[in-house]
Amino acid sequence: MKKELYSFILWHNSGFMEKQIISDIKKKFEIFRSFEINWSEKNFARNLSRFYGKKSAIICHKEKELGLGSFKLFLVYDNNPQYSEGKNINIDKCKHEYCQLTGGGNLIDADNNAFDTNEHLLLLFGKGVKDFEAAKVETELCIYNQDLVGCPCWQSLEEALDTVRKIPFTHVKAYKNSYLVHSKNADCARRILNAESRFSVPGIHKYTINIGKQKQPIYIRQIH
Secondary structure (H helix, E strand, O other): OOOEEEEEEEOHHHHHHHHHHHHHHHHHOEEEEEEEEEOOHHHHHHHHHHHHOOOHHHHHHHHHHHOOOOEEEEEEEEOOOOEEOOEEHHHHHHHHHHHHHOOOOOOEEEOOOHHHHHHHHHHHHOOOHHHHHOOOOOOOEEEEEOOOOOOOOEOOHHHHHHHHOOOOOEEEEEEOOEEEEEEOOHHHHHHHHOOEEEEEEOOEEEEEEEEOOEEEEEEEEEOO
């Protein structure tokens, strides 16, 4: 099996074990890129809710646990991925070990399958796994001061649609003076677009997304 790209996140409150965890990651995986990410304090809870797909009441507790400050993200290659029930057990094992090192909570996150890695990279950077793999390896820590894509708004409709097209099994076409997103991963498309204010028409959900100071209707259809 060929090597695959995954991500580890060390949330702010894991800092007291950071050196030990990073050292272990470097021993077990091939570091491809590393980032120190800073979200704005005013949008932190909103970013976290969208990143995890959780409701605000749950996120309030999670925000306190993880910490509001900057966090580290490591993109790594697993050169020998081992799967069980659709999950890479190499990644799962390390995530569990690192969570135990930091007190048994959720201060360390990791994607254990290619789809989740792609979704989280799209949310964080607007770039998917293929975009990153097409770029060169960078060993230096990159400082990244930006909220999730589309927060608080998209710069253009084209930017939003170009990003959502990078979700696997997703297509976009013109529809009712707007656009219809057909996707096997409709919930992911909604999170990527930062879409809100839903109502249903037969087989399709209508949302709005923020483009600059304007609200743009967008339609999303779940396909099978």
